Amino acid sequence: MTERGLRQLQDELRNLTFVERPQVIAEIAKARSYGDLSENAEYAAAKEKQHLVERRIRYIEERISRAQVVDLRTLSGNKVFFGAYVVLEDEEREVQYQIVGADEADIKQGKLSIEAPLAKALIGKEVGDYVVLTIVQKEKQFLIKSVQYSCDTD
Structure with missing residues (x-):
């Protein structure tokens, strides 16, 4: 967490x-x-x-x-791992999520549980990769626009 x-x-x-x-x-x-x-x-x-x-x-x-606490200040790079702030783009809009533990997940605040299908699909991917997720029997494609490990709101 x-x-x-x-x-x-x-x-x-x-x-x-x-x-x-x-x-x-x-x-x-x-x-x-x-x-x-x-x-x-x-x-x-x-x-x-x-x-x-x-x-x-x-x-x-x-x-x-x-608890295994991850110090986000020690992380960097373009790959998506736990704690990352990920900006995604689909055909409709651009969104930002932080991948967090299940206890702190709150999608309204952009906190995506590590256990969520989208987070699982993102882990290990990097900037420029596409992630395809099936939502209600429809495929949705997301482009990873950016990855960072610290944010002004922390």
């Missing part, structure tokens, strides 16, 4: 641990005060929320513990 991706996971973990978890514990305590837990919808909802928060905390802790 990128350094930014690691920071995002660490921030989410801090929020879950120090904000969300205490709020859920307070919700459970409040719901318990209503009495009979067997027919207490607030209690059931709070326990479900607690389960989701704890599951997400475990997931993030596991991801962070296994």
